[in-house]
Amino acid sequence: TVFLDKELKVRRYTPASTNLFSLIPSDAGRPIGDVLRRFSDATLLDDARRVLADLSPLAKEVQAEDGRWYIRRITPYRTQDDRIEGVVITFVDVCDLKETEEALRRQQAELEAARADTENARRRLSVIVDSIADGFFAFDREWRITHVNDAALRHFRKTREEMVGHGFFEAFPAARGTVYENEYRRAMESGEPVHFEAPSTISDRTMEIHAYPGPDNMTVLFRDVTERNRMVAALREAHERAVWLARFPEENPNP
Numbered sequence: 195t196v197f198l199d200k201e202l203k204v205r206r207y208t209p210a211s212t213n214l215f216s217l218i219p220s221d222a223g224r225p226i227g228d229v230l231r232r233f234s235d236a237t238l239l240d241d242a243r244r245v246l247a248d249l250s251p252l253a254k255e256v257q258a259e260d261g262r263w264y265i266r267r268i269t270p271y272r273t274q275d276d277r278i279e280g281v282v283i284t285f286v287d288v289c290d291l292k293e294t295e296e297a298l299r300r301q302q303a304e305l306e307a308a309r310a311d312t313e314n315a316r317r318r319l320s321v322i323v324d325s326i327a328d329g330f331f332a333f334d335r336e337w338r339i340t341h342v343n344d345a346a347l348r349h350f351r352k353t354r355e356e357m358v359g360h361g362f363f364e365a366f367p368a369a370r371g372t373v374y375e376n377e378y379r380r381a382m383e384s385g386e387p388v389h390f391e392a393p394s395t396i397s398d399r400t401m402e403i404h405a406y407p408g409p410d411n412m413t414v415l416f417r418d419v420t421e422r423n424r425m426v427a428a429l430r431e432a433h434e435r436a437v438w439l440a441r442f443p444e445e446n447p448n449p
Contacts, residue, residue: 199280368395
């Protein structure tokens, strides 16, 4: 996570962000455009300016020099009294999702090439998706759930039999009319991936969703970002306290 002011100068950053930016403590106040990046992102500055202008978050996939993939998200930086003081840039590692997408493409090709071997291909696919730490599931164009991994079953507190083969809204009736239905439909209609955060419909947690539409199905990777969002909020509050304290000169006990 990197915090920028309205002039896109560095205000604060988390230690993990130094994997993607060549940042050191003395870079506070330095334009982010002057900081060496370890990832490809030609629209970073333009997107940050757009977020400042219309206050709508923007997200895209970027690839780091080490080959890892991230979702780069830019959101307005709001103070506790709801003033806009800049933007917050966050990066989420989605290599698991990329590997899953590639595995799904390979398995789909195998299924098309050898229908007789369908059961074996499905077993191999199950091994792949169950190894992912984040929740993963997929459903077809009829909204029938076709795949779900162990992490998702634990989160949903359901068995595989209660999900696979069932309609999405049969398994999750509370999702009707929510951002989940709206965003999944938008992805299927446009053919473009969607990335968003939303309150869970089954708990008091906040979920981050990455949904990728394919010709025949939708693959969804999700993770609980409640604690991450709390950390970002705590960092913002700490920064605001530091700014507030800096307004007052240090008292000299021996004038």
